[in-house]
Amino acid sequence: MAKQIIKTAQAPAPIGPYNQAVKSGDMLFISGQVAIDPSTSELVLTNINEETNQVMKNLSEILKEAGMQFSNVVKTTIFLSDMQLFAEVNEVYGKYFDTDFPARETVAVKGLPKNVNVEISMIAMV
Numbered sequence: 001m002a003k004q005i006i007k008t009a010q011a012p013a014p015i016g017p018y019n020q021a022v023k024s025g026d027m028l029f030i031s032g033q034v035a036i037d038p039s040t041s042e043l044v045l046t047n048i049n050e051e052t053n054q055v056m057k058n059l060s061e062i063l064k065e066a067g068m069q070f071s072n073v074v075k076t077t078i079f080l081s082d083m084q085l086f087a088e089v090n091e092v093y094g095k096y097f098d099t100d101f102p103a104r105e106t107v108a109v110k111g112l113p114k115n116v117n118v119e120i121s122m123i124a125m126v
Helices: 048-065 083-094
Strands: 003-006 021-024 027-033 073-080 103-108 118-125
Touching: 027 048, 048 083, 048 118, 073 083, 083 103, 083 118
Parallel strands: 073 103
Antiparallel strands: 003 021, 021 027, 027 118, 073 118
């Protein structure tokens, strides 16, 4: 099965040796996204709500480039710098989905790229 690299200028360029997303068959695997504004390449760290919104916007643009939307997402992983941020991140995250939520886990980790507070990856299906 051939794989297709998905990339868009509407989401941040990778900061390492990986792609924004890879599509294989009916499945799309989106790399973890952080709150980088693709128009400025600057981090959006004003507060956790704005940071999470930027992450979700980046994910939305990658989904869009692949011809998908949040309703196609079947699995997400949320990485947090501190589990104390869970409620606020969860509130913002939930607004991007209708009632059909994907499977998910949320974990607190010791550190995230560029010292951000939240990183989210997704798996979606056509």
